[in-house]
Amino acid sequence: MERLIEILEDIQPDVDYENCTDLIDGHYLSSLDIISLIAELEDEYDITVPAVEIVPDNFNSAERIMKMIERLQED
Amino acid sequence: MDLSFLLAGAGKTMTSFFSMTYLFLFLPFCLIVYAVTPKKAKRYVLLAESLLFFWLVSGALVAYLLISAVSILLLGLWLGKLQQKQKAAIKDLPKEEKKAVKQAFLRKQRALVFLGVFLHIGLLLVLKYTGFFLGNINSLLAAFNCPFEMYIPQFAMPIGISFFSLQALSYIIDVYHGLVKADKNYARLLLFMSFFPQIVEGPICRYGQTAEQLWNVGSIKYRNLTFGLQRILFGMMKKIVIADRLDPLVKKVFDEPNSFDGGVIILAAVCYTVQLYMDFSGSMDAVLGTAEIFGIKLPENFERPFFSKSVSEFWKRWHITLGAWFKDYIFFPVTSAKRMKNLTSSARKKLGNHFGPLVAGGIALFCVWWCNGLWHGAGWNFIFFGMYHFVLILSGNIITPASKTVLQKLHIKANSAGYKVFCMIRTTILVIIGELFFRANGIGSGMELFGRIFTDLSFRSFDQYLLPRLGVDAYDLAICAVTLMIVFAVSVVNEKGICIREVLEKSNIVVRWVVLYSLILFIVIFGAYSFGYIPVDPMYAQF
Numbered sequence: 001m002e003r004l005i006e007i008l009e010d011i012q013p014d015v016d017y018e019n020c021t022d023l024i025d026g027h028y029l030s031s032l033d034i035i036s037l038i039a040e041l042e043d044e045y046d047i048t049v050p051a052v053e054i055v056p057d058n059f060n061s062a063e064r065i066m067k068m069i070e071r072l073q074e075d
Numbered sequence: 076m077d078l079s080f081l082l083a084g085a086g087k088t089m090t091s092f093f094s095m096t097y098l099f100l101f102l103p104f105c106l107i108v109y110a111v112t113p114k115k116a117k118r119y120v121l122l123a124e125s126l127l128f129f130w131l132v133s134g135a136l137v138a139y140l141l142i143s144a145v146s147i148l149l150l151g152l153w154l155g156k157l158q159q160k161q162k163a164a165i166k167d168l169p170k171e172e173k174k175a176v177k178q179a180f181l182r183k184q185r186a187l188v189f190l191g192v193f194l195h196i197g198l199l200l201v202l203k204y205t206g207f208f209l210g211n212i213n214s215l216l217a218a219f220n221c222p223f224e225m226y227i228p229q230f231a232m233p234i235g236i237s238f239f240s241l242q243a244l245s246y247i248i249d250v251y252h253g254l255v256k257a258d259k260n261y262a263r264l265l266l267f268m269s270f271f272p273q274i275v276e277g278p279i280c281r282y283g284q285t286a287e288q289l290w291n292v293g294s295i296k297y298r299n300l301t302f303g304l305q306r307i308l309f310g311m312m313k314k315i316v317i318a319d320r321l322d323p324l325v326k327k328v329f330d331e332p333n334s335f336d337g338g339v340i341i342l343a344a345v346c347y348t349v350q351l352y353m354d355f356s357g358s359m360d361a362v363l364g365t366a367e368i369f370g371i372k373l374p375e376n377f378e379r380p381f382f383s384k385s386v387s388e389f390w391k392r393w394h395i396t397l398g399a400w401f402k403d404y405i406f407f408p409v410t411s412a413k414r415m416k417n418l419t420s421s422a423r424k425k426l427g428n429h430f431g432p433l434v435a436g437g438i439a440l441f442c443v444w445w446c447n448g449l450w451h452g453a454g455w456n457f458i459f460f461g462m463y464h465f466v467l468i469l470s471g472n473i474i475t476p477a478s479k480t481v482l483q484k485l486h487i488k489a490n491s492a493g494y495k496v497f498c499m500i501r502t503t504i505l506v507i508i509g510e511l512f513f514r515a516n517g518i519g520s521g522m523e524l525f526g527r528i529f530t531d532l533s534f535r536s537f538d539q540y541l542l543p544r545l546g547v548d549a550y551d552l553a554i555c556a557v558t559l560m561i562v563f564a565v566s567v568v569n570e571k572g573i574c575i576r577e578v579l580e581k582s583n584i585v586v587r588w589v590v591l592y593s594l595i596l597f598i599v600i601f602g603a604y605s606f607g608y609i610p611v612d613p614m615y616a617q618f
Contacts, residue, residue, distance in 0.1 A: 011428055027388065031402060032472055035410050036432040039419045051411035052252040054403075 004062055004069075007044065011036050017062045024056040034059060041065075047072040092272070092307075092361035093314050101128065105271075106368065110295055117292050121270070121369065122262055128271035129234070136233035143195065144265040147243045148258065150191045151250045155257030157184050184251055191247040195240045202230045203237070207453030235274040237450060241400050242268055246282045248404060255282050263290045272365040276358050278376045278396040288371050295368060302576050303368035305591070309565075310360025312598050316558045318354035319603040321346045323546030329514055332523045337532035339541070340524050344511040348503075349559065351510060352380070355394070379566045384498035386467045386505055397450070401443045409439035429476055437469050444468075455518040463509050554601045 005017045015028050023029045029037070037059075038049045047069060058068040091097065105124045112120045130137045161180035165173045209227045216223055246267070249255045258264050267286040328335050328343035335343070356377045366373045380393035390398050409415060415435040423431030448461020479489075487494055508525070515521030542548050568575055579587050 027391065030387070030472075031406060032432050032436045034407075035419055035436050036423065036428055038411075039416060039423060039432065042416065043420065049411070051408040052254065054407045054411070 001062065001066055003044065004066055007037065007040050008062060008065075011040070021061040023061060024059050029059065037065075041069060045069050045073060092275075092358055092365070093311050101131070102365065106295065109369070114293060117294075118266065118290050119262070121289065121292060122266045125266065125269040125271040125274070129269055129274060132275070133233040136231060139198075139233045139236065140239060140269055141265070143198075143239065143243050144261065144268050146194055147191065147246050147268075148261050148264050150187055150247050151257035151264075152259065154184055154187055154247070154250045157187070158253065158257075188247055188251045192244060195243050199236060199240050202232045204449070204453045205230065235276075238277045238279055239268050239274065241279050241397075242281075245279075245400065245404065249282055255286075258282075258286070260290075266290065270366070270371075272362040273373060276355070276362065277394075278359065278362070278374050279400050280374060280396070284374055285371065292369055292371065296370065298580075299370050300368050301580075303364040303366075305576050305579070305594075306364030306367060307361045308591075308594050308598065310357040310364065311602075312558060312594065313353040313357030313360065313562060315602040315604055316598060317555050317562075318350045318357060320547070320551050320555055321350040321353075322603075325350055325514070327545050329516060329520070329524070332515070332520045332527070335527075336534070336536050337528040337530070338534035339536050339545075340511075340528050344507050344514075344524075347514045348507045348510045349555075351514075352377075353562070379570050381503055381506075382499060382566070382570055383502050384495060385471055386464060386502055387471055389502055389506055390464070390468070397447070401447060405443050405446060406439045409442055410435050415439070430473070433469070433472055436472075440469055441465055451513070456512050456515050456521050459518055459521065460509055460513045463512065467505060467509075558597075558601070 008015070008017045012029055012033050015023070017023075020026070020028060024034075034054060038054070041047065042049060049068075049072065053068060053072070058064055109117060109120050109124070126137060126140075129140055157180055161177065164180070165176050168176060206227050206229070209225050213224050213227070216225075246255070246264070250257050263286055266289045267280070267282055270285070270289055273280065325343055325347045328339060329347070332340075359376045363373050363375070374396055376395050378392040378395065380389050383389035383392055410419070415438070419432050419435040422434040425431070426434070444461040444465035445458070446461075447464070448458045451457045451460065482489055482494075511524055512518070512521040515524055542552075565575060579590060
């Protein structure tokens with residue numbers, strides 16, 4: 001989780017990633033931030049994030065992102 | 076016996092949700108029939124009323140809708156069958172083999188999705204854009220003095236085709252992605268495609284959002300009825316007190332781009348932006364309010380767009396369901412393609428975290444805005460409108476780091492009220508310029524109007540003869556200004572997360588009725604209507 005928060009802070013600083021639960025709905029992360037994040041996640045965790053996974057529910061909090069990563073690693 | 080009326084429908088008298096025919100005949104008729112129908116049959120009544128509405132508006136062209144629903148039913152079932160076969164085929168396979176079998180099935184499914192896209196987009200292209208493409212080819216031929224001219228066929232287009240085609244495509248793609256199960260029930264799919272309040276101007280719904288709600292409708296509840304009617308009333312105020320009142324002024328200036336100086340053109344561009352917002356969001360209030368009466372929650376299409384601090388944010392608050400459709404079905408699929416991901420990875424290494432994703436993002440953004448422009452209409456001014464927003468949004472992203480540095484050096488806090496207001500005004504000005512081209516009768520006319528703002532910027536026409544020349548009077552403008560202040564006050568309250576209808580519900584009965592009667596009287600007294608008056612067609616219905 002620490003590494004994920006580092007990645008997020010690198011892409012978009014000034015957000016409380018530990019507690020924020022509306023990263024997408026609250027407009028904290030833009031579509032371009034998401035592209036950057038996905039590229040970083042794919043490199044870091046050796047996963048492929050298909051377009052269908054890019055929904056607010058999967059990106060609204062660091063916890064949700066982590067859950068998606070774990071699910072994709074199992075696939 | 077003359078049966079030609081079966082093919083023609085009732086024509087334009089029904090396209091506006093605020094026309095007398097719709098508001099005082101069709102809607103009450105639908106509500107009464109729906110209310111007296113037993114619960115189990117309500118869904119079928121809603122479907123019959125939706126098809127009746129479509130037939131009244133488009134006549135025999137209702138066939139397009141019926142065939143479109145058949146096509147997505149069959150494609151969906153085919154996709155579902157392939158997914159079941161895939162599941163059974165990979166069940167006992169080792170992990171390495173699973174991938175290869177999955178890929179083979181995915182290829183077949185992708186072919187079906189392409190077939191769906193080809194059918195729906197192909198039909199839309201033929202009906203909506205043939206004249207535009209062939210017209211441009213003819214212009215090119217004429218430019219090269221070629222004696223040949225292509226025949227341009229005229230197609231009758233069913234109302235709402237741009238909206239229901241996107242709904243049909245989203246269903247097929249969602250089934251392919253496994254987000255929704257393939258529906259075996261044609262009536263349910265047809266109701267999802269044709270629900271009468273949303274068929275003319277949207278919102279563009281996803282199957283997962285509305286299909287089950289529509290299929291499981293229940294009795295009309297008192298709360299839903301009052302909430303829905305209140306919302307329709309508020310939309311009616313926006314549409315017939317503001318939007319329709321501004322129509323003559325806007326029409327006059329945009330139809331005669333050479334006749335007015337820059338000052339009047341600025342006034343007309345501002346009035347058009349107000350008119351479009353009041354017309355479209357007012358119609359959406361009627362759509363969502365009507366759906367609410369039936370107990371259906373449709374997605375919102377507007378979230379106070381003029382409070383946006385950037386053009387990018389504006390498009391997240393304006394015509395939300397169209398923007399979300401383009402984001403989900405064009406932007407992310409384009410950026411998620413393998414080559415684009417590789418491009419993002421290599422660009423990030425060379426250009427860093429901020430500029431790296433802008434390369435692939437820019438390409439996807441270009442596709443989105445090209446489609447967005449063309450979706451609105453077959454004309455170069457619409458393509459220009461799309462490209463204008465593409466440039467604004469991309470450049471906004473490019474200069475973000477530089478603007479942050481400038482703000483820091485000038486000791487301006489980005490979250491200060493003053494800076495936020497500055498950003499809102501800046502965004503509004505940029506939007507108004509875009510809408511000027513959007514409304515212009517062609518790109519040449521748009522350039523002429525925009526150019527005159529700079530080459531002939533004067534206010535010499537602002538004399539006692541101007542308003543009669545524009546087809547309005549001071550009374551019209553004063554009423555629009557007062558009503559806009561009411562809309563603004565409501566927007567400020569809504570922006571704070573307060574729902575005025577809920578506040579009203581909890582308030583004293585006297586307060587409630589005073590507010591409601593005031594709103595009704597306000598519309599009756601100040602609405603732009605009279606006997607024999609034909610309401611201005613809803614502006615987004617033409618798209």
